[in-house]
Amino acid sequence: MRPLPRSFYLRPTLTVAKDLLGKYLVRKLGRELLIGRIVEVEAYLGTRDPASHAYRGRTKRNDVMFWAGGHLYVYFTYGMHFCANVVTGPDGIGEAVLLRAVEPVEGIERMTKNRLHGNLSVAGAQRNLTSGPAKLCEAFAIGRRENGTDLMHGEIMIAAAPGPKPRIASSKRIGIRAGTEFRWRFYIRNNTWVSRKN
């Protein structure tokens, strides 16, 4: 499995966001391989988007958002959770796509163990494993250390996946106060692993 090339991420952020749906998120963890099919994302458009971490300019926290496309921006929130973004566009613009949910494809046992070690419970069904931005980070063991990871290097990457292009739906973004007028959440229609129905 090979990572998508840098050029994939250097395109307009909304294009990349929709194009990420159906792709594989791949994590090499020692000898184990974790794979999830991306089913839900949100776009954050840098300094022109009031909901974006980059809205008020470059800081120590959001610095990675301003790197060139194809890096991973991981942030800590609510005192306990991590969320992962794919940086998009050329160097210096501060745009990214939040990974909100994936469908587990491979390494489900490892993901379950990772979830048990974290803050969140895996209560009940397997559909709770990766159906939210903090849940998928816990399952894939993505935390502070992974902030700034280059997705070209292979440790964490996004790869092409088999199958037809998924049917895409859009909605308002979740959990934000400003910028609610934009429908920049994209997800695969009728997919069980999407974080909530809409």
Added chain:
DNA sequence: TAGTTGATCGTCT
């Protein structure tokens, strides 16, 4: 089923 709340801490004001 919808709505509310506690947990918990780094970052920015």
Added chain:
DNA sequence: GACGATCAACTAA
């Protein structure tokens, strides 16, 4: 000193 790109447990009806 306030609050968040969350989640799960709880309450009410």
